[in-house]
Each structure stands twice: as C-alpha cells, then as structure tokens.
Amino acid sequence: MSVTSPSNPAPGSAPAHPLAPYGWDAAWESAFAPYAEQGLLPGRVVRVDRGLCDVITPAGTVRADTEFVVPRDPVKVVCTGDWAAVDPEGGEPRYVRALLPRRTAFFRSTSSKRSEGQILAANVDQAVIAVSQAVELDLGRIERFLALAWESGAQPLVALTKADLVEDPVTLAHLVADTEAAAPGVQVLPVSAETGEGVDVLAAALAGGTAVLLGQSGAGKSTLANALLGEEVQTVRAARDVDGKGRHTTTTRNLLRLPAGGVLIDTPGLRGVGLWDAGSGLAQAFAEIEELARNCRFHDCAHHSEPGCAVLAAIEDGSLPERRLDSYRKLARENERLAARTDARLRAELRREWKQRYALGRHMMERKGRTVRRP
The missing domain is CATH 1.10.40.50 (Probable gtpase engc; domain 3)
Incomplete structure (x- = not known):
C-alpha cells in the first residue's frame, strides 16, 4: 500500500517543496519571491556558530557566513529557526544575504547591565517549557517562562519531565494541578523519557509545526529531545544530585526534524531567564x-x-492565591525596570548618534569654509 506524504505525494499531484518538512509554505514562498528573482536560494537556519550557520536548502545543507546580516541590534542577529536567502553554488564562502521577516521570536534579557535582549529561537509555533520533577516545583520560574513564551507569539506547553521520579500518582496529580493553576490556558503534560510516559502525547501535540524546547540545565531537555526524535541525537549528562542542576550538555541551538512531522529546536540550559519587553506576555500569563x-x-x-x-x-x-498576585507584581516590576533601562540606553544611543552627526556636519562646514576662503 502506498503512503502519501510530503516526500511521497499522491499520484498526479505536484511534488511538495523540498523545504516543506521544515515549515516552508506559500506565505514564505511569497516573502522570498524578490530574492528568488536575484537567484538566491531559500533555506532555514538549523544551527548558528560564531558568525557561521548551517542552512538547509533545496540543494542540501549549506555552511554560510552571516557577515552581511550583522545588525547593531543584538535581537536581530541570525538565529536558529530563521528563514534566509543564501548564495547559490559557485562561490566560497557562501553568504546569508537576508532574513525573511519573522513570524514569532523568543527573547530574553541578557545578564549584562547593558539592558540588551537575546534571541533564543525564531519562527516558533510552540514553546515547550521543560520542568524537572527531580527538584522542588518552582511555580514562579514557570510563570516567568510562560510570560516570555506568550510574548514571543508561540503557544506554550509545560512538560513536567522525569515524571517517573514521582512514585506516588496522587502526588504527581497535585503537581500537575498546581502547575495548571499557574499556567491558565496552557497544556501541562507529565512526561518521562525513561519510561516513555506522555512522550507519544507530546509528540502528537508538536507534529507538523516548529517547537522550541526550553528550560534550566538539568531539566532533561536533551533526553526528552532524543525520546521525541526516536534516536540518540543529543548528548546527555547526569544532573547533580545536590540541586538537580545539569551542565550545559547542549551548547548550541539545533533545529531537528521530528519523525511525526515538524521540527524541534533544542536549546542550551538557561540558568537565568530575564524578561524582555514582556508586557503583553505577562497579561496572558x-x-x-x-x-x-x-x-x-x-x-x-x-x-x-x-x-x-x-x-x-x-x-x-x-x-x-496570594502567591499568584505576588508573582505578578514581581515580574511586572522587573519588566518595568528593564523597560526604563532600555529606554535610557536608546536615548543615550540617539544622543551619541546626534553628536556624531553634529560633529561631522560641523567638520564639513569648516572644510567648506576653508575651501571658499582659499585664494
């Protein structure tokens, strides 16, 4: 019996685009049209590493330089999940010439005092927040992740990982209920990569779209990613017994195809999760x-x-619950402080640009004046 799929279309139908398994659709094709006229190739960024990136294109995976799309704003750098216009074959090195406008983007603030944002994933449909059951449940941290997820434009989902470590079903049910109370409108799913519990349900929920896997180090993201992929793709290390924290097993953000359809972006563990312009995300969380x-x-x-x-x-x-209001106040204050610092940074940048332009204009006028006065 024949099977109809993106790579094996029904007889007589047009073959699917080679990038369809990675999320390519008619809207992306329309957005790419001006670059197609220039002879560039469409592709999706599957990994970024020190100014270079791997891009999956209709002709295969391309290693490309990002030199031509390095913006001043750090949240606009090339990121895993971006759709890009890449040089065709024939030249080395090959370059990413442009990025298509993002539909969604997941940001956090950096730990620096410069009030800068960091993009973690682009063009994501679902944000899977991995929360380990090997340590005490931290609802405040979950709410923080949820605010960022809602702000990104993606649909959040909470995966309570390592559920096999909670031996009492009643206790696990209470943990799920507590998480659901802190995550209105969000699916909460206990999963265990060790026993397979909930993995098939999670795989079905993610099929067909782009999902990003987020969480602290030691949350079991790489193990869960391997379970969803059906093979050992990501390296796994044991978490510390003292606090359940892991070492950064995943050091880059990788976009991986899921067997049931769709793609998964696995990310390094996040020790700090600062809000980044998350006003509407807070309102939804x-x-x-x-x-x-x-x-x-x-x-x-x-x-x-x-x-x-x-x-x-x-x-x-x-x-x-009073805890919910306390958490809301805390995150709202943090977001307001960040917004104030960001505005101050932007004002300072504008002042610097104005001074530079003023100095350049004055210099040009002086040169012009000197030229006129020459005999």
Whole structure:
C-alpha cells in the first residue's frame, strides 16, 4: 500500500517543496519571491556558530557566513529557526544575504547591565517549557517562562519531565494541578523519557509545526529531545544530585526534524531567564488577574490597598492565591525596570548618534569654509 506524504505525494499531484518538512509554505514562498528573482536560494537556519550557520536548502545543507546580516541590534542577529536567502553554488564562502521577516521570536534579557535582549529561537509555533520533577516545583520560574513564551507569539506547553521520579500518582496529580493553576490556558503534560510516559502525547501535540524546547540545565531537555526524535541525537549528562542542576550538555541551538512531522529546536540550559519587553506576555500569563482588574473601581488600580479593588477581593475570598498576585507584581516590576533601562540606553544611543552627526556636519562646514576662503 502506498503512503502519501510530503516526500511521497499522491499520484498526479505536484511534488511538495523540498523545504516543506521544515515549515516552508506559500506565505514564505511569497516573502522570498524578490530574492528568488536575484537567484538566491531559500533555506532555514538549523544551527548558528560564531558568525557561521548551517542552512538547509533545496540543494542540501549549506555552511554560510552571516557577515552581511550583522545588525547593531543584538535581537536581530541570525538565529536558529530563521528563514534566509543564501548564495547559490559557485562561490566560497557562501553568504546569508537576508532574513525573511519573522513570524514569532523568543527573547530574553541578557545578564549584562547593558539592558540588551537575546534571541533564543525564531519562527516558533510552540514553546515547550521543560520542568524537572527531580527538584522542588518552582511555580514562579514557570510563570516567568510562560510570560516570555506568550510574548514571543508561540503557544506554550509545560512538560513536567522525569515524571517517573514521582512514585506516588496522587502526588504527581497535585503537581500537575498546581502547575495548571499557574499556567491558565496552557497544556501541562507529565512526561518521562525513561519510561516513555506522555512522550507519544507530546509528540502528537508538536507534529507538523516548529517547537522550541526550553528550560534550566538539568531539566532533561536533551533526553526528552532524543525520546521525541526516536534516536540518540543529543548528548546527555547526569544532573547533580545536590540541586538537580545539569551542565550545559547542549551548547548550541539545533533545529531537528521530528519523525511525526515538524521540527524541534533544542536549546542550551538557561540558568537565568530575564524578561524582555514582556508586557503583553505577562497579561496572558496572568490572565485571571487581568480579567479581575477590569472590575476594579479605579482604572489605574495598583492592587495594593485601593478601595473597590476586585483583585484584592479575590484574594480575600480565596478565589485567587496570594502567591499568584505576588508573582505578578514581581515580574511586572522587573519588566518595568528593564523597560526604563532600555529606554535610557536608546536615548543615550540617539544622543551619541546626534553628536556624531553634529560633529561631522560641523567638520564639513569648516572644510567648506576653508575651501571658499582659499585664494
């Protein structure tokens, strides 16, 4: 019996595009049209490494230099998951000439004091947040990841990894319920790469799209990636028994094809997850608080001690856990501080550019003046 698939189309039908398994569609083809006229090849970035990247194209995998698409803004650098226009065969080195506009992008703030963002993955449909059950459940960290995931434009999903380490089914059910309460509108799935529990359900949820796998070091991302891929593709190291933290097994972001269709971007473990311009993401991560706030007496209610505060009323009657409000306040303050620092950085950059232009203009005027006064 014949099987119809992107690589084996039905008789008489047009063959699928070679990049279809990687997410290529009619919209990407339309966006690429101007570059096709220039003779460039379309491709998806599957790995980036020190100014070079691997790009899967209709002609195979290309090693390309990113020199021509190095922006001043660090969140616009070439990233795993990007769709690119690449030089055709015939020249070495080959270059990425342009990136197609991103549909979604997952950012975090760096740990530096320069208030810069870092892009982790591009053009992602689902963000899988891996949370290890080998350590105590940290709902605040999950909420932080969820805010960034919602802000990216991707649909988040929480995978409670290493579920086999929780021997009591009742305890595991409570952990799932607690996570669901901290993740409204998000699927929470206990999985175990060791026993296979939940892996098939997760694979089915990710089939056909682009997913990014995120989490702390030691969360079991590489092990889970191998289970989803059906083979040992990613190197795995044991987490420390003391705190459950792992070493950075995955050191680059790699885009990998899934057997059931779609692709998976595995990322290095994240020790720090800072918010990056995540206002709308926070609103979605704490959707029930945002909904309650619409019924506050004052439209600018801070939910501290104002009369007629619907959020505080929900705390009083027990319908909203106080922990949720505390977490919301903490992340909102962090996002506001980052926005203030970012604005200050942008203002400083504009001032520097203005001074440079002023100095250049003055220099040119002086040169012109000197030229005119020459005998």
